Amino acid sequence: MQATFPSFFTRDLCRGPFKFTLTDLHPSNIFVDxxxxxxxxxxxxxxxxxxxxxxxTPTWLTNKACDEIAQETIDYDTVRSEFIGIMTEKESLLGxxxxxxxxxxxxxxxxxxxxxxxxxxxxxxPTGLFSVFYRQIQPRxxxxxxxxxxxxxxxxxYWAHDYVSVGAAKQQDRIDYDARLKTVFGxx
Numbered sequence: 669m670q671a672t673f674p675s676f677f678t679r680d681l682c683r684g685p686f687k688f689t690l691t692d693l694h695p696s697n698i699f700v701d702x703x704x705x706x707x708x709x710x711x712x713x714x715x716x717x718x719x720x721x722x723x724x725t726p727t728w729l730t731n732k733a734c735d736e737i738a739q740e741t742i743d744y745d746t747v748r749s750e751f752i753g754i755m756t757e758k759e760s761l762l763g764x765x766x767x768x769x770x771x772x773x774x775x776x777x778x779x780x781x782x783x784x785x786x787x788x789x790x791x792x793x794p795t796g797l798f799s800v801f802y803r804q805i806q807p808r809x810x811x812x813x814x815x816x817x818x819x820x821x822x823x824x825x826y827w828a829h830d831y832v833s834v835g836a837a838k839q840q841d842r843i844d845y846d847a848r849l850k851t852v853f854g855x856x
Contacts, residue, residue: 669790669797672805676787677721686717687772691792694728720775722788725751734789735799745780752777783808 691714699708727734729747737744755773770778779785786804790797812832850856 734796738800738803
């Protein structure tokens with residue numbers, strides 16, 4: 669997870685903005701009145717402040733555990749898209765975003781496409797971490813390694829989604845650097 673972190677999070681957002689997050693928010697912790705207006709939230713002991721990119725659509729939208737969502741994403745993605753659509757509408761009614769460069773719904777949508785949703789979900793679920801990692805995170809890296817057995821023997825594949833091009837660029841950088849050194853010191 670540590671090796672893959674840079675592939676899912678934007679470096680510029682690691683130091684803020686941060687958002688207060690209710691990490692244990694699910695239907696049984698939300699009290700509503702007869703008109704479905706929220707009156708109370710309970711069970712807030714796991715609430716915390718997180719980087720904005722760790723905000724994600726609620727996993728309880730489909731009443732499935734995170735490892736079930738990781739296995740079959742079609743149902744969840746349908747409901748998630750509907751949730752994001754409604755959230756986008758509500759945000760447009762609110763107007764100004766202040767100093768945040770994009771709306772929360774845009775951040776969540778980008779996180780879904782980039783895989784940040786899965787990364788933060790895996791971190792939040794000790795029991796689902798391995799399932800989410802092997803079904804949603806690792807495939808983003810393994811698709812660039814034709815020899816899947818070799819993939820498990822080496823860590824560089826986790827350094828970037830397309831490590832092959834990154835590795836080739838790094839190799840070329842080294843060759844260029846060595847050539848410049850030889851030129852500077854007059855060595856052939």
